[in-house]
Amino acid sequence: MSTDERPRHAASTTTIAARADDVRKVYGSGDTTVEALKGVSVSFATGEFTAIMGPSGSGKSTLMHCLAGLDSVSGGSVTIGDTDLTTLDDKAMTRLRRDRIGFVFQSYNLVPTLTARENITLPLDIAGRTPDQQWFDTVTERLGITARLDHRPSELSGGQQQRVACARALVGRPQIIFGDEPTGNLDSRSSAEVMGILRAAVDEFGQTVVIVTHDPRAASWADRVVFLADGRIVEELRSPSADDVYAFLRDLDDPARGASS
Numbered sequence: 001m002s003t004d005e006r007p008r009h010a011a012s013t014t015t016i017a018a019r020a021d022d023v024r025k026v027y028g029s030g031d032t033t034v035e036a037l038k039g040v041s042v043s044f045a046t047g048e049f050t051a052i053m054g055p056s057g058s059g060k061s062t063l064m065h066c067l068a069g070l071d072s073v074s075g076g077s078v079t080i081g082d083t084d085l086t087t088l089d090d091k092a093m094t095r096l097r098r099d100r101i102g103f104v105f106q107s108y109n110l111v112p113t114l115t116a117r118e119n120i121t122l123p124l125d126i127a128g129r130t131p132d133q134q135w136f137d138t139v140t141e142r143l144g145i146t147a148r149l150d151h152r153p154s155e156l157s158g159g160q161q162q163r164v165a166c167a168r169a170l171v172g173r174p175q176i177i178f179g180d181e182p183t184g185n186l187d188s189r190s191s192a193e194v195m196g197i198l199r200a201a202v203d204e205f206g207q208t209v210v211i212v213t214h215d216p217r218a219a220s221w222a223d224r225v226v227f228l229a230d231g232r233i234v235e236e237l238r239s240p241s242a243d244d245v246y247a248f249l250r251d252l253d254d255p256a257r258g259a260s261s
């Protein structure tokens with residue numbers, strides 16, 4: 001399915017899955033201070049697919065890490081559902097990440113000694129939760145990995161490994177899935193497959209997905225693209241084409257071109 005033919009579903013509710021309010025993040029101190037986020041406010045509706053883009057160093061990873069509770073904020077607040085992360089101690093934060101957030105990383109982060117099946121259920125096993133077999137079957141069938149479940153990661157292609165990582169994120173039905181460059185290590189075909197899967201997770205399963213990506217083609221699968229520059233949100237495009245995204249990024253890198261066009 002090409003990006004132009006895929007179904008587009010508006011978010012069916014205005015429930016907010018995650019939100020940043022005036023988030024500031026400062027690294028270091030004194031002369032080495034870096035203000036990575038300079039007051040970012042953004043919310044992510046339930047059942048919506050958002051891509052975060054921007055030049056290198058603009059604060060994308062920092063924003064995602066703050067949203068996902070992987071890093072603390074220096075100011076402002078982050079909310080997952082109705083939980084303000086700034087009120088949580090380390091233990092509660094670990095539990096929230098484990099129970100309510102799914103992650104898909106560029107490097108897949110699968111355990112090499114475990115089979116695909118064991119990798120998919122690992123977070124649930126650690127949490128002491130019993131996987132819902134019917135849901136496990138639905139997810140793995142939809143992701144086309146049923147025949148690969150008893151293989152170890154080294155016996156799978158990069159695209160298959162990332163599909164296993166997507167299944168691992170989906171099987172616990174998290175409130176939100178964060179993807180940090182989920183297609184960064186994949187060729188264009190596997191990249192389209194993984195983006196199609198994340199798109200389907202939103203359209204068919206009502207999942208909320210937020211990814212950071214450098215790839216305009218990957219971003220064009222999202223409902224919404226949020227652009228960061230120098231620690232601030234500078235633009236937001238709804239259902240853009242890859243060309244729209246590419247043109248905006250080009251103008252962001254070269255403001256003179258944007259002003260003259």
Ligand SMILES: Nc1ncnc2c1ncn2[C@@H]1O[C@H](COP(=O)(O)OP(=O)(O)OP(=O)(O)O)[C@@H](O)[C@H]1O
Pocket residue numbers: 027028034035036054055056057058059060061062063
């Ligand atoms: N742990 C850290 N200590 C000090 N500075 C940091 C740290 N992490 C990030 N930074 C700085 O914060 C700013 C934002 O970094 P961030 O990694 O969020 O950008 P990015 O948009 O994700 O970049 P890229 O696209 O290159 O991954 C940069 O100036 C970076 O050098």
